[in-house]
Amino acid sequence: MNDLLDDRLRTMMRTATADAPEAPTVDDLQTITVVGAEPRQRSMRPIAAAAAVMAVAAAGALVWWPSGDGGPQPADTPDSTEAGVVPGSYLDAYYLPTDLPDGWQIVEMRRSPGFRTESSVNAVVFERRDRSDRALVTLSPTPTGSELPASTEPVDGAPEGSALASGSAPATTEAPEQGKDAQETIAGLSPATAQWIDDAQSLVWSLGDWAVLLATRSSDEASARALALDLLPQVTASGPSFDVKDASEWVEVREYLLTQDEWAGSNTVVLAHDDGRMLTVAASRPTGIDPLELASPLPEPGLFRYRTSPDDVGLVRRDGDLLLDFYGVNGPVATDETQRAIAIGMRRVTEAEWLEARPDLNEVVAAATVVGTFELLDHTVTAHREGGISGVCVERADGVSGCALLLGVEPDGELPAAAPTQGIPLSDGTWVAVGSIANGLEPCEEPLLQGARASVVPNGDVQTMLVVPADLDASFACPLVGVGEGEVAPNEVFIANPPPAD
Amino acid sequence: MSSTGEPATEARHTDEPPWAAVYRAEAPRLMRLATAIVGRADAYDLVADTVGRVVRRSDLHTIDDLPAYLARAVVNGATDRVRSDRRRSDREERVGRLVVTSSVDPTNALDVRRALDRLSPQQRAIAYLVYWEDMTIPDVAHRLDVSEGTVRRQLARAKDRLREVLK
Structure with a gap:
């Protein structure tokens, strides 16, 4: 049997390599620019990463929390609703599932302290006059001192060994580390030449030293481009912002002018099912842009769905000023009835109850x-x-x-x-x-x-x-x-x- | 024509970098290896990209076994490429895998491509080196800079994964 299989494998390899193309010549290798086989896609990766960062920032960092170097929790953790975020303190809101469906169990619970950084982000929310779509336009300043090349292809001229030269970011910090590259990459793009980023389902361009990202609830590129052309730059004390033409199909709903990036921390419960599905539930209290600006309400009270990627939608539950973000690793969350039931069943508990429930x-x-x-x-x-x-x-x-x-x-x-x-x-x-x-x-x-x-x-x-x-x-x-x-x-x-x- | 009367191509060879002769000798094998791993459509780009990167290394002269090094570069480049593609289109890949549900005709290129998609890039490389290049397990291990145990294990896995469709 093995001999027969070996014979078939030989035949298979002969077939697989029979149509091998001609090799690059020595001249080819000396003259080609080594930017990879997918230069267009790769050159967009920094933009996409930054777009993702901006989208996350705009969404109130629903699914992002720091690695946890904020130090120990102060003994007297204050109520963060009273005087803003106290860096290093934990969120004062804890949730646990009530009755977990068969096959599900809690496998990990963790909490991450809050932090505060100085960073300007302006944002404007627009809505179609017929209310059929919403858009969130965020503006973030580029790093000071960075030179913005005219080219939108940054790979060739980058210093050897840098993330920019490699076109690839550190494995776990890709999004946060890519901001500068992205700003350089989108420099020179205008609303008319804005780049559509599939990964973020958003349009990006630059406005002076600021990067602009436009996302819509519908993720419709044509709709986003139409709005981009209708925007009128404005100057505020917090940097540029946008108004919209009177004749536009869009009207302004809300404006954010933020000078601090605050994160109140998160308390997270990780659930696993016997079949391999995993569900992470992160409780947080948004402090900046409302993460649900572009979310769509579901029939169940307090539940919303929002697009996390071209293929996936996430699930969020609003509970007063708190949000519970549900995201799965290997399966849709928003469309999974069991996971929606878990979302509805999450109940608020005391810190002691929460700590008591933590599995080893x-x-x-x-x-x-x-x-x-x-x-x-x-x-x-x-x-x-x-x-x-x-x-x-x-x-x-x-x-x-x-x-x-x-x-x-x-x-x-x-x-x-x-x-x-x-x-x-x-x-x-x-x-x-x-x-x-x-x-x-x-x-x-x-x-x-x-x-x-x-x-x-x-x-x-x-x-x-x-x-x-x-x-x-x-x-x-x-x-x-x-x-x-x-x-x-x-x-x-x-x-x-x-x-x-x- | 050069002043010595040699063909222009020969004259050009004298100006070529030191790695050119090794590469020219290895190029057909590298192309077959790349084709076995990523398919015809991407093989040229893969070899041009990975070899192009290697020959620009400032420490190229310190590499002892350049043919093996180039082969590893191609395999690693293919692994990264497949992994990157997998992250981007895991859904498409899952669908692709489902396509191979019946027996595969080992002489049909499309069947073979789909069957090879069931293997990891390293498994494809090992299968190619064993079944096309007729290399021994120790030779494959040296070529890919992995242990002989890894080669045996990955080859066994590759055969297991292909056994049912190659009946």
């Missing part, structure tokens, strides 16, 4: 079936997967250990290359980071990491990487070297320091 993540992950084991730097890394649980546990030679959920661990233990490199808190208060990098790459070297050690082992399509920090209490980037660096592969990975234990 180490036990949850460790109890799942071991699908892969790796020895690295005197640590044993085990990949676990069972039902909806996938994660990684690390045990040091002296018995100190810790686990973390890691979405998408393959049944054979292969870790997902696209997932963030994850910091795992260990039982003695230290932490390590586990992640994946492409075959052929090598992790960062010691001097760049202030004593950190990194090592990799082959693991199928990727390599499993372990980073053991030393004297580090913050997240950091780990530059990669080797074949594959450049256009597509990230040239560094971001090592996310785990949130402080609380």
